[in-house]
Amino acid sequence: MKKFGLIGYPLTHSFSKRYYDAKFEREQIKDVDYQLYPIESILALPKLISNDPQLAGINVTIPYKIAVMDYLHQLSPEAEAIAAVNCIRIDRQMGEPILTGYNTDVFGFMESLKPLLQPWHTSALVLGNGGAAKAIVYALTQLGITPHLVSRRPEGGQYTYSQLRADVLSEHLLLVNTTPLGTYPDIDSYPDIPYEYLGKKHLLYDLVYNPAATAFLKRGARQGAAIKNGLEMLELQAERNWQLWNS
Structure with missing residues (x-):
């Protein structure tokens, strides 16, 4: 049996487990298992992998997407550029695990946005x-789109929310929300931007997917903007994980 799973802490709920369990049943994939591994410290990762030789792939979530890199043998180009990992492939050579x-x-963001x-x-x-935001900036650059970060406490070259006047929004017709604002149950919160300056040429993309239409997206839609939530991105990245684990 091949085993896969998700590491993070805490793991109170998981899109990944729901998705893969449904996939295995829908596609009648046998002899596979996907479990949650809520490890309290990243130091527990080597033991987790060495104790289960059937473990062939791991998803990584908060707070280990950066810390896990110290335990890997190699990185894909995008993981190296972003300096964050959410998927690990485990190959075993002479019994020793090789982690990529x-x-x-x-991938999920790019394919859902295109x-x-x-x-x-x-x-x-x-x-x-x-x-x-790091993953989104990298993806946008790969698509030939110039990204500009917006933050409450900006560093060099970034916008503050107070700088998002009509001229700035007219020059940036794609807006991507990478903050958790609007996530259930806090569904009434939204990024503090001047929505009145949005129009029909704008496209608003929200990484949040619960609820399906966040306050950010609803406010954009009322101005005629196209909108998209993050559910398809998650589904596409999950399928990409599966390909990497089984190629």
Whole structure:
């Protein structure tokens, strides 16, 4: 049996386990298992892997996406550029595990965004500057879109929310929310931007997927903007994980 799973702490709920359990049943995939591994310290990772030779792949979530890199033997180009890993492939040579790290958030975001892009989507505002924003910035750059970060406490070259005037929004027709604002149960929160300056050429993408239509997306839609939530991104990155684990 091949085993897969998710490491993080705490793991109170998991999109990944629900997704893969449903996939295994739907596609009648046998002799596989996906479990949650809520390890309190990343120091527990080597023992977890060595104790279970059937473990062939791991997803990584908060707070280990960066710390896990110290335990990997090699990185994919996007994981190295972003300096964050959410997927590990485990190969075993002479019984010794060889760990390769990937960031499949990049693939999921790019593939879900591509069908929505129009010729005028050449510059983007990325709301937030945390770990998720790094993957989005990398993906946008790969697509030929110039990203600009927006933060409450900006560093060099970033916008503050107070700087998002009409001229800035008219120059950036793609907006990506990488903050947790609007996530259930805090569904009434949203990024503090001047939504009145949005129009029909704008595209709003929210990494949040619960609820399906966040306050951020609803406010954009009322101005005529196209909108997209993060569910398909998660589904696509999950499928990419599966490909990497089984190639």
